[in-house]
Amino acid sequence: MNGRGLTYRRLLIGLRPVAFIGLLLLLWQIAVAQHPGGLLPGPVGVAYGIVDLVRDGLLLKYAVASLFRVTWGFLLAAVIAIPLGLTVGWFRRAELAVNPLVQLFRPISPLAWIPLAILWFGVGDTAAIFLIFVGCFFPLLLTAMSAVHTVPEMYVDVGRNFGLSTREFVYRVLYPAVMPQLLAGARITLGIAWLVVVAAEMISVNSGLGFLIVDARNAGNRYDLVIAGMVLIGLIGLLLDLGMRSLERMKSFQWSESGE
Amino acid sequence: MKLRIDHVFKSFARDGASIPVLDDIDLEVAEGEFICLVGPSGCGKSTLLDVMGGFMKPTSGTVTIDGEVVTGPDPRRILVFQERGVFPWLTVEGNIAFGLSKLPRAEREARVAHYVRMVRLEGFEKSYPSDLSGGMKQRLQVARALAVNPDVLYLDEPFGALDSVTRLIMRAELMRIWQTERRTILFVTHDIDEAVQLADRVVVLSSRPAKIKDILTIDLPHPRNISSPRYLELRDSLLDKIGLAYSV
Numbered sequence: 001m002n003g004r005g006l007t008y009r010r011l012l013i014g015l016r017p018v019a020f021i022g023l024l025l026l027l028w029q030i031a032v033a034q035h036p037g038g039l040l041p042g043p044v045g046v047a048y049g050i051v052d053l054v055r056d057g058l059l060l061k062y063a064v065a066s067l068f069r070v071t072w073g074f075l076l077a078a079v080i081a082i083p084l085g086l087t088v089g090w091f092r093r094a095e096l097a098v099n100p101l102v103q104l105f106r107p108i109s110p111l112a113w114i115p116l117a118i119l120w121f122g123v124g125d126t127a128a129i130f131l132i133f134v135g136c137f138f139p140l141l142l143t144a145m146s147a148v149h150t151v152p153e154m155y156v157d158v159g160r161n162f163g164l165s166t167r168e169f170v171y172r173v174l175y176p177a178v179m180p181q182l183l184a185g186a187r188i189t190l191g192i193a194w195l196v197v198v199a200a201e202m203i204s205v206n207s208g209l210g211f212l213i214v215d216a217r218n219a220g221n222r223y224d225l226v227i228a229g230m231v232l233i234g235l236i237g238l239l240l241d242l243g244m245r246s247l248e249r250m251k252s253f254q255w256s257e258s259g260e
Numbered sequence: 261m262k263l264r265i266d267h268v269f270k271s272f273a274r275d276g277a278s279i280p281v282l283d284d285i286d287l288e289v290a291e292g293e294f295i296c297l298v299g300p301s302g303c304g305k306s307t308l309l310d311v312m313g314g315f316m317k318p319t320s321g322t323v324t325i326d327g328e329v330v331t332g333p334d335p336r337r338i339l340v341f342q343e344r345g346v347f348p349w350l351t352v353e354g355n356i357a358f359g360l361s362k363l364p365r366a367e368r369e370a371r372v373a374h375y376v377r378m379v380r381l382e383g384f385e386k387s388y389p390s391d392l393s394g395g396m397k398q399r400l401q402v403a404r405a406l407a408v409n410p411d412v413l414y415l416d417e418p419f420g421a422l423d424s425v426t427r428l429i430m431r432a433e434l435m436r437i438w439q440t441e442r443r444t445i446l447f448v449t450h451d452i453d454e455a456v457q458l459a460d461r462v463v464v465l466s467s468r469p470a471k472i473k474d475i476l477t478i479d480l481p482h483p484r485n486i487s488s489p490r491y492l493e494l495r496d497s498l499l500d501k502i503g504l505a506y507s508v
Contacts, residue, residue, distance in 0.1 A: 154345050157315060160333040162359040162408065172358075176349040 041224040046231065049224035058212070063236060066197050066208040069125060073132025074193045081137045082182060085144025086174065095145060102141060110135030110196050114203055128200040128208075135196040136189045143185025147178035180248070187244035194237045209233050262444045263289040263312070263412060268321035270307055271469075280469035281307050282318070287463060287472065292442040296455035298502065299465030305448040308470065309414045312446065313339045325412060335359055337412040338405035342421050346389045346401050352376065353385045355400055359408035375403040378437060395426040399433065406441060415447045419454070431457055435482055452502070456495045457484055464501045474501040 025043045032042035041049070053059040088094045113134050114127075121127040151174065159173040201210025209229050216225035270282040281304040289295055297305050310316040312323050314332040323330040325337065333339075338359075346355050356375050360368045376385055379399035389397050398418055405413055419427045431454060438445060449455055455462045456478055464474040476498055484491060 152344065154341050155347065157333070157339065158341075158345060158347075158358075160315070161313065161335065161339055163333070163335045168361070172361075173347075176347070179349070 038223070041227060045224040046227045049222070049228035050231070053212075053225065053228060059232070062207060062209050062212050063232065065205075066201065066210065067236070069128045069200070069205075069208065070132055070190075070193045070197050073129045073197075074136050074190060076129070077133045077136035077140055077189075078186065081140035082144045085141040086148055086170075086178065088141075089145035089148030090174075099145075102138060102145075106138045106142065110192075111199050114200070117200075118204055123204050125205060127204040128197065131200040131204070132193045132196050136193050139189045139192060140185060143182060143189070144178070147181035147185070148174075150181065151177045183244070183248045187241065187248065190240055190244055191237065194233070194240060198233055209236075261288050262291040262293070262325065263446075264324045265308075265312065266322045266324065268308075268311060268318045268323065270304070270311060270316070270319050282311070283469040283471045285321070285470065285472060287475075289444060289446065292444055294438060294445045294458060294460045295447065296459035296462045297446060297448045297465060298450060298452065298455045298462055298498070299470060300467045300502075301450055303465050303467050304470035305450075305465060306416055308465075309339060309416050309446065309448055313337060313414050315339070335408045336410050337414065338408065338410045339414045339416065340398075340401050340405050340418050341416055342418065346397050346404065348389050351386050351388055352381050352392070352400055355389070356403050356407050358404055371407055375407045378406070378440075379403040379433070393426075394422050395430055398422065398430060402434070402437065406437070406443075410443065412444045412446070415445065417448055417450070420449070420451075427451075427454070432483075434458065439482065452495060452498055453486070456491065456498060457486060462498060464498070476501060 029042045029044060032040060050059070053062075088098050110131050113131055117127040117130045117134075121130055155173050155177050159169045164172060197208065198210035198213070201208035202214045205211055206215075209232055213226050213229040216222040216229065265285050265287040268282055268285040269280070271278045271280040273279075285308060287295075297308065299305050307316065311318050312330065314323075314330045314334060314337075330337075347358065350358065353372050353376070356372045357368055360371060363371070372385075376382060379402060381396060381399060381403070384392065384396065389400065392400065401418070402413075419430050422430060435458065447455075447458060459478050462476045462478060463472055464476065465471065466473045476494065478494055480488075480490060480494070
């Protein structure tokens with residue numbers, strides 16, 4: 001009885017955000033019905049827009065195209081920026097030399113690279129991937145650099161004490177020790193990548209969710225599709241974030257919360 | 261003679277000035293001996309362990325083990341820290357196996373199982389340190405150290421972060437382990453009772469720069485009765501050598 005009551009309560013709490021979204025959708029629909037004029041499609045229109053996209057096969061195609069670019073741009077940046085950041089962070093002098101340059105590049109929006117990206121790679125996937133790479137590179141580099149500093153000296157001493165080679169030390173002590181911070185940084189960076197891909201696709205390619213939004217406007221003012229695209233971007237971004245969070249919660253990665 | 265500290269001096273450079281930390285430390289330790297190093301906090305006890313472990317070079321003087329000069333860290337002598345020294349991303353088994361990666365798998369597993377039993381962590385093999393108590397983490401660290409079969413163990417206030425009851429239990433556990441696996445142990449502590457309960461000899465260090473003020477031989481058999489007259493006498497004499505007798 002008690003247990004069942006508890007699950008029931010939990011279910012109610014879980015349904016709260018759903019109910020809230022439902023309420024907002026209802027208010028949105030009412031407001032649009034009160035003021036017809038085409039400034040904003042209602043939720044029903046957007047839902048039909050999504051149905052259209054699914055039926056034409058565009059939804060899957062565009063989502064896959066966007067995810068493909070994000071994956072490549074993000075992974076390339078991770079593969080280069082993380083080892084580089086760990087190395088630079090480990091050697092204080094290298095960090096002193098490199099840091100001012102990184103701080104100079106960091107505030108430049110990745111979108112500022114669009115003209116150069118198109119000049120170097122032409123209009124296409126490579127340019128978009130390059131922009132995502134640039135957007136991910138500096139945050140990941142900084143995350144890795146600062147993560148090294150937080151490795152307790154004790155772990156370094158234990159590694160030396162047990163006679164680990166440099167290679168073993170990197171894989172068995174350094175990487176696991178910085179993993180919680182790297183994952184937290186990677187999660188935020190993946191969010192940035194997802195922001196950048198939409199902008200990149202508006203300019204440098206003709207597929208993907210960003211392209212969908214521009215194209216829907218240009219080819220016939222289909223604002224229902226514009227909002228459908230926005231909704232999908234939000235949903236996929238949320239799923240990416242949840243995926244990264246579940247990675248952070250893995251037992252051998254999450255030690256920082258309870259161990260420190 | 262297992263370990264010999266030969267006129268070791270150590271000073272640190274800070275703001276252009278040279279600050280002496282160890283002042284002519286000279287000590288000989290026999291094979292299998294249990295030495296406690298006591299002294300006021302900040303006197304340089306940990307620095308002495310770092311030098312003996314090869315983590316730090318002495319400014320002058322040498323440390324030799326079995327006639328060989330210590331030039332760097334080595335798995336033949338393992339330093340045990342306070343409880344945060346275990347790797348939180350490895351399980352109990354993973355931590356104990358940390359120094360055993362070069363062994364064949366069967367031998368490694370046998371060794372891990374042996375030391376899990378020795379430090380009484382059966383049933384926790386797959387647990388992570390975050391699920392262990394402070395005392396269990398310290399037993400784990402001792403097991404990780406013993407697993408690589410070192411000749412010398414350096415323990416740097418290993419029970420300093422534990423509550424007083426756990427500390428008593430841990431001392432008994434350490435004595436039991438030391439009596440089955442005889443190793444040369446150098447144990448840094450600032451706890452007088454801990455030193456008198458554990459050590460064969462207690463080395464009393466002065467405040468910084470650390471000099472050896474006195475060496476007290478504890479001629480009591482184990483297990484020690486901590487309310488026997490001789491125990492109390494030795495304890496008082498140690499307090500006296502530190503300069504604290506009857507002053508609290």
